[in-house]
Amino acid sequence: MLFSELPDTAFEHMLHPIDHFIFSPGSLLHEAGRHGESIFSIRRGLVKLINVAPAGVQRIVRLLGPGSSVGLELLDGGEGYRHSVVAVNQVDACRIPVATVKQLQAEYPVLHNQVRERLQEQLDRADAWIVSMGTGPAKERVANLLLMLGEVSGDANGDIEMLGCEDMAAIVGTSTETVSRIIAELKRRRLVYKVAVHLYRLDTEALRVIVDQSVG
Amino acid sequence: MLFSELPDTAFEHMLHPIDHFIFSPGSLLHEAGRHGESIFSIRRGLVKLINVAPAGVQRIVRLLGPGSSVGLELLDGGEGYRHSVVAVNQVDACRIPVATVKQLQAEYPVLHNQVRERLQEQLDRADAWIVSMGTGPAKERVANLLLMLGEVSGDANGDIEMLGCEDMAAIVGTSTETVSRIIAELKRRRLVYKVAVHLYRLDTEALRVIVDQSVG
DNA sequence: CGAGGGGTTGACGCCGATCAAAGCTGGTGG
DNA sequence: CCACCAGCTTTGATCGGCGTCAACCCCTCG
Numbered sequence: 001m002l003f004s005e006l007p008d009t010a011f012e013h014m015l016h017p018i019d020h021f022i023f024s025p026g027s028l029l030h031e032a033g034r035h036g037e038s039i040f041s042i043r044r045g046l047v048k049l050i051n052v053a054p055a056g057v058q059r060i061v062r063l064l065g066p067g068s069s070v071g072l073e074l075l076d077g078g079e080g081y082r083h084s085v086v087a088v089n090q091v092d093a094c095r096i097p098v099a100t101v102k103q104l105q106a107e108y109p110v111l112h113n114q115v116r117e118r119l120q121e122q123l124d125r126a127d128a129w130i131v132s133m134g135t136g137p138a139k140e141r142v143a144n145l146l147l148m149l150g151e152v153s154g155d156a157n158g159d160i161e162m163l164g165c166e167d168m169a170a171i172v173g174t175s176t177e178t179v180s181r182i183i184a185e186l187k188r189r190r191l192v193y194k195v196a197v198h199l200y201r202l203d204t205e206a207l208r209v210i211v212d213q214s215v216g
Numbered sequence: 217m218l219f220s221e222l223p224d225t226a227f228e229h230m231l232h233p234i235d236h237f238i239f240s241p242g243s244l245l246h247e248a249g250r251h252g253e254s255i256f257s258i259r260r261g262l263v264k265l266i267n268v269a270p271a272g273v274q275r276i277v278r279l280l281g282p283g284s285s286v287g288l289e290l291l292d293g294g295e296g297y298r299h300s301v302v303a304v305n306q307v308d309a310c311r312i313p314v315a316t317v318k319q320l321q322a323e324y325p326v327l328h329n330q331v332r333e334r335l336q337e338q339l340d341r342a343d344a345w346i347v348s349m350g351t352g353p354a355k356e357r358v359a360n361l362l363l364m365l366g367e368v369s370g371d372a373n374g375d376i377e378m379l380g381c382e383d384m385a386a387i388v389g390t391s392t393e394t395v396s397r398i399i400a401e402l403k404r405r406r407l408v409y410k411v412a413v414h415l416y417r418l419d420t421e422a423l424r425v426i427v428d429q430s431v432g
Numbered sequence: 433c434g435a436g437g438g439g440t441t442g443a444c445g446c447c448g449a450t451c452a453a454a455g456c457t458g459g460t461g462g
Numbered sequence: 463c464c465a466c467c468a469g470c471t472t473t474g475a476t477c478g479g480c481g482t483c484a485a486c487c488c489c490t491c492g
Contacts (some may be wrong), residue, residue, distance in 0.1 A: 051347045059351055061343045076336055082343065105328075112321075112328040119335040120292055125341035127298065129276045131267050134350035134389050135275055138448070165471065173350055175449055182473055198456095327444065354480070391481055396439060433492100440487070447480085455472070460464085 002041045002069050002096070002118065005110050016097040018059055023087040029070060035080040037096045039071040045091030046153045048167065049083040060170045062125060063088070065148040065152040069118045074098045089161050133172050141172040142182045146192065150202055162200045218257045218312070218334070221326050231331045238286035241302040245286060251296040254311045255287040255392045261307030263300040263429045265384065274387045278341060279304070280290050281368040285334045290314045304369075305377050349388050352430055357388040359426040363410065366418055 003010070011018070023029060023045075030036055032052055042064055049062040049070070061083065064070060075083050075098065105111045132144040145168060151161040165176040165183070172179065186192045191203040191210075219226070227234070239245060246252055247292075248268055250312045258280055265278040265286070277299065280286060289298050293380045303336065348360040361384060365376040379401070381392040388395065407419040407426075 039363050045461080061346045073340075074334055076333060082340060106325075109322075109325065110330070112325070116288055116328070116332060116335065117292060119332065119339060123335060123342060124289075124341050126339060126346065127267055130277045130342065130346055130350065131275050134346065143400075176470090177472085178448055181448090181473080184472065194415075205295060209337055211248075248448085392438090393482080394480060397441080397480095400440065436490090438487105438489085440485105444484085445480105445482085447478105449478080450476085451474105453472105453474085455478105456470080457477090458467105458469095460465100460467085461465085 001043070001067070001094075002104060002114055003041075003111070005106070005114060006104065006108055008056060010104060010108060014100060015103065016089050018097075018100065018101045019095045020094055021093050022095065023091040025087055025089050027091070029087065030081050031081060031087040032084045033080050036071070036074065037097050037099070039069060039074060039098060040085075041069050041094045042066055043092040043094065045093075045163070046177050047085050047090040047091055048088055048097065049085055050170075051083055055210075058170060059173065060167065061130065061150055062122065063148070063171075064122075068122070069115075072115060074114070074117060075101065086165070086199075098213055132178065132211075138172065138174045138178050139182050140211055141174075141188075142168065142215060143181060143207045144203055145171055146186075147204065147211065157195075157201065158204065159195055159197055159201050217253075217259070217283070218309075218330055219269060219299065219327070220321070221330060222320065222324055226324060226429060230316060231319065232316045234316065235311045235312075237309050237311055238308040239309065241303055241305050243303050245301040245303065245307075245309070246297050247428065248298060248300045249296050252290065252388040252421065253313050253315070254303075255285060255314060255317060256301075257285050257310045257312060258282055259308040261306055261309075262377070263301050264304055265301055267299055268387075274386060275389065277343065278338065279368055279387075280338075283329075284338070288331060288335060291317065291331070293394070304379065304383075339345070348427075354390045354394050354400050356427055356429055357383065357390070358395060359402075359423045361387055362402075363423055364429065366420065370414065370424055373417065374420065375410075375411055375415050375417050377414055 009095050021040075029040055029047060030038070032050070044066055046063060046065050046072060048060045049064065051061045052058050052059050070093075071081060073079060101115070103112070106117070132148070133141055135141075146160065149157050149163070155158055163171075165179045168179045168183075169176045183192065186207075189206075191206045192200050195201050237256075238253070245256055245263060246254070247361050248266070257330060260282055262279060263282065266274050267277045268274050269286050286309075287297060289295065317327070319333070321331070348364070349357055351357075362376065366374050366380070370376055379387075381395045384395045384399075385392040385403045402423075405422075407422045408416050411417050
């Protein structure tokens with residue numbers, strides 16, 4: 001959580017409320033360009049950050065899970081949200097007014113570091129995304145995506161909630177058909193198999209082999 | 217500059233020195249993974265941030281010009297540089313010890329905001345990079361790259377210092393031959409033409425048409 | 433002037449986009 | 463509880479873009 005380093009007393013004379021929200025799958029946390037007042041801190045579930053290109057073609061630039069914050073760009077002031085953010089599954093999040101964050105930053109300088117660390121984490125993720133989702137053959141990119149899903153949203157068993165082909169295509173930058181073909185093959189080879197409705201387990205070892213394929 | 221909001225008196229009893237460096241084209245500012253003590257603030261010139269993938273295949277994830285800072289990830293502590301950073305042309309930079317930044321942050325909280333804004337700027341750049349350098353046909357991506365070069369490093373006339381084919385290929389994620397073919401065609405169509413050694417001028421309008429091609 | 437490192441160009445094959453159609457599956461309403 | 467429907471996944475066929483290999487050229491630097 002964004003405020004984990006702060007003492008409980010910090011919230012006693014808060015001017016603006018911190019609310020707790022539950023978003024159902026597919027619902028919109030906020031829209032790109034829209035001016036807003038709210039930063040969200042994800043407690044459970046997965047959200048996708050979408051960069052809408054001039055055309056209708058949209059590309060997903062990040063997946064964020066528990067512990068990550070959304071909307072920190074509002075601290076810059078006057079610019080509005082940079083992405084559209086949509087819940088992938090059921091999402092549990094805190095809505096924190098920008099004014100509250102600024103107020104707490106002034107009182108507790110350690111919060112500056114919390115914010116910076118979260119920005120840095122997202123920057124690291126973005127850089128890794130450029131490499132792993134933008135380089136190499138489609139099969140490698142999909143395998144990479146599955147492994148990444150296991151890390152960011154996997155439960156205790158490492159099981160993942162499978163995304164729709166359209167989302168995966170918007171992540172790895174291919175057509176939905178190509179994604180479907182690859183996933184179908186992985187299922188056939190039992191590198192991915194269903195354990196419940198929408199819940200899949202991964203053969204992490206074998207997938208890593210595919211990822212490192214072009215390395216030799 | 218990173219310290220533009222700070223009063224001159226801030227630097228009077230500084231424990232660690234701020235040095236001024238000049239890097240020649242191709243020289244290394246710092247290496248990925250290496251632990252270091254120095255943040256660089258670019259005053260002139262252009263640097264490339266390289267993410268070395270497990271294989272020898274390297275991908276350039278960002279280009280930074282005057283006003284940007286390199287190595288802010290060291291503020292997190294204990295992790296070392298995330299990228300290898302190489303000067304593209306002659307680069308003029310300040311080397312600032314991490315300890316100095318931390319000390320100044322404690323004395324002047326406004327510096328926290330300066331750092332945050334620079335991280336946010338790099339995050340925005342990375343997101344734009346994912347979309348513009350990772351989507352669409354090769355010709356569009358190269359055109360996008362040229363336009364971006366004009367913005368980040370263009371001089372008063374918008375003239376750019378042309379990159380090597382290898383660098384451009386590492387940016388747009390194609391082979392060097394493909395880049396060469398595309399650049400050659402652009403030169404033939406006079407959308408790009410030489411005005412001096414290594415200095416090229418762009419037909420910005422026409423390039424934008426290519427970029428928006430798939431939009432219709 | 434000679435050597436070498438890019439850049440340029442051609443031929444060819446493959447990966448993945450596109451168009452098209454059929455099969456599943458979960459959700460909805462009777 | 464079952465039948466049906468809409469949307470998603472799967473699969474096939476075809477074609478174009480781009481990677482790869484290879485040769486050549488040009489400019490630069492020693």
